[in-house]
Amino acid sequence: MLRIGLTGGIGAGKSTVSATFSECGGIIVDGDVIAREVVEPGTPGLAQLVDAFGEDILQADGALNRPALAAVAFSDDEKRKTLNSIVHPLVGHRRSELIAAASDDAVIVEDIPLLVESQMAPMFPLVIVVDADQELRVRRLIEYRGFSEEDARARIKAQATEEQRRAVADVWLDNSGTAGALVEKARELWYQRIVPFAHNVQQREPAQVTPRLVPYDPTWPDQAKRVLARLNTACGHRARRIDHIGSTAVPGLDAKDVLDIQVTVDSLDIADELSEALLTAGYPRIESVTEDVAKPVGRSTVAEFDHVTDERFWRKRIHASADPGRPTTVHIRVDGWPNQQFALLFTGWVGANPGVQEDYVALKLRVSAAGHHDTGAYADAKERWFLDAYGRAWEWADTTGWRP
Structure with missing residues (x-):
């Protein structure tokens, strides 16, 4: 119900x-x-x-x-x-x-x-x-x-x-x-x-959303706070942390009007245990997506994952809002894995570098103009840029001493 x-x-x-x-x-x-x-x-x-x-x-x-x-x-x-x-x-x-x-x-x-x-x-x-x-x-x-x-x-x-x-x-x-x-x-x-x-x-279906690039909405952070509170209640102690990530988390950045949230857990088994609680909260699981695209050189602030190329460490679970009035994607990733770390890094890197922001917005405009009709196709079309951005972001992290 x-x-x-x-x-x-x-x-x-x-x-x-x-x-x-x-x-x-x-x-x-x-x-x-x-x-x-x-x-x-x-x-x-x-x-x-x-x-x-x-x-x-x-x-x-x-x-x-x-x-x-x-x-x-x-x-x-x-x-x-x-x-x-x-x-x-x-x-x-x-x-x-x-x-x-x-x-x-x-x-x-x-x-x-x-x-x-x-x-x-x-x-x-x-x-x-x-x-x-x-x-x-x-x-x-x-x-x-x-x-x-x-x-x-x-x-x-x-x-x-x-x-x-x-x-x-x-x-x-x-x-x-x-x-x-x-x-x-x-x-x-x-x-x-x-x-x-x-x-x-x-x-058990997410709301269908057509990605559309819009100017930065100053209410996105407050909307994200409500989602974070809802997910904290649903996940309880099983979540190590829950963060607003992605483009809508970067002040002033044009983005598609879909909030991205990352739930960090200790294992994918715990991610699976959260499935029914998240459905009750309004976020059904997308069964067809089980991993992020592995980058050529894996990287994490956790030493054992440095230079990991094993695709197992890019696995995740993903849920999306069933509410057509507030499109939201919930990424559940394992603490310390490269994809979990990069999601946190990306927001900080883009937010701190105006030139990267301009480049990323230009990419979004090209992808949007190509007419991708769902969030999955939209994300796939940006992946080549992300392959290069992965290394650049970690170079910035090394230079600035950034940590999640």
């Missing part, structure tokens, strides 16, 4: 997007609904809240008085942390039960108000944030939900900032317009990106 994280600040319009996704066929796991469920009368959750905040948070019939709880719990950071420490584990357990009951081909939309605050974003192959201007959100809370202005601002202040949400957002849905406009944005997102993404994961 494909799991999507949906979040947004109070009053931003997240419920409208959630309802739209439900109409489109998504299975909605609503954090707000679950949060109410786990503190209903007679539940352990309500008992814990009473122990922490007193019986003044109860109505006469024994049910939770939510405004009274909010007035207490959002009055300072420590009380808010106490509230979250009680409710979050209960919500998480119930969420897991609902997901386990869904079919294997479902698209699960996890509607989580505090997704950012609880640092859950890396758990999801796709994170969608719904946002609106703060003053507009305050007006909505007053007009439609009966908040006082003071309470509305306190609730907004207690949540993540716009900057924090943007840092985790794969998709940013602005809801400064009408509800109808937001519905149309959500439906377009569902059918143009989410449905193809889910299909690709189900079929």
Whole structure:
């Protein structure tokens, strides 16, 4: 199944997007609904809240008085942390039960108000944030939900900032317009990106991408950070390091809009063990690619691999994103092998040498003009240049003392 994280600040319009996704066929796991469920009368959750905040948070019939709880719990950071420490584990357990009951081909939309605050974003192959201007959100809370202005601002202040949400957002849905406009944005997102993404994961296929050279995008580093966080969560301790590599990692360099990420592991057996975890994270394996092109003179900063010509030391595993909205190639290579070392070296060498950058961009323009229709053909067409670049890069490393 494909799991999507949906979040947004109070009053931003997240419920409208959630309802739209439900109409489109998504299975909605609503954090707000679950949060109410786990503190209903007679539940352990309500008992814990009473122990922490007193019986003044109860109505006469024994049910939770939510405004009274909010007035207490959002009055300072420590009380808010106490509230979250009680409710979050209960919500998480119930969420897991609902997901386990869904079919294997479902698209699960996890509607989580505090997704950012609880640092859950890396758990999801796709994170969608719904946002609106703060003053507009305050007006909505007053007009439609009966908040006082003071309470509305306190609730907004207690949540993540716009900057924090943007840092985790794969998709940013602005809801400064009408509800109808937001519905149309959500439906377009569902059918143009989410449905193809889910299909690709189900079929264990990467999204099909036609390489196209574009000017350097200053958001590439932030996009890469989200991918790195996602892969760190998927790989855990089995990855020695995970790096943003390739052209999009070089500031100012024109490149095809495909992020390259290298996961360094201790062996190819470990790389194979990661296959299902990476699929769940949205990165199916490309079975047809098992190695890089061996260079005439192997080289590594690890002494035993100096002058290696054995093609075994150029083997790898490769995965690619199933998300058509964020093309990404994940190279899994063994620590210290020549291909792993060169991937790190290449980014440093190109970034430090403007003349190399100009030469490389000229090569890309020639290759792009030749009309290669997939990333594999695009890479193959550049290989002759890389054969020469391999030796030049290591000469630069020797001269500068570069180390990975």
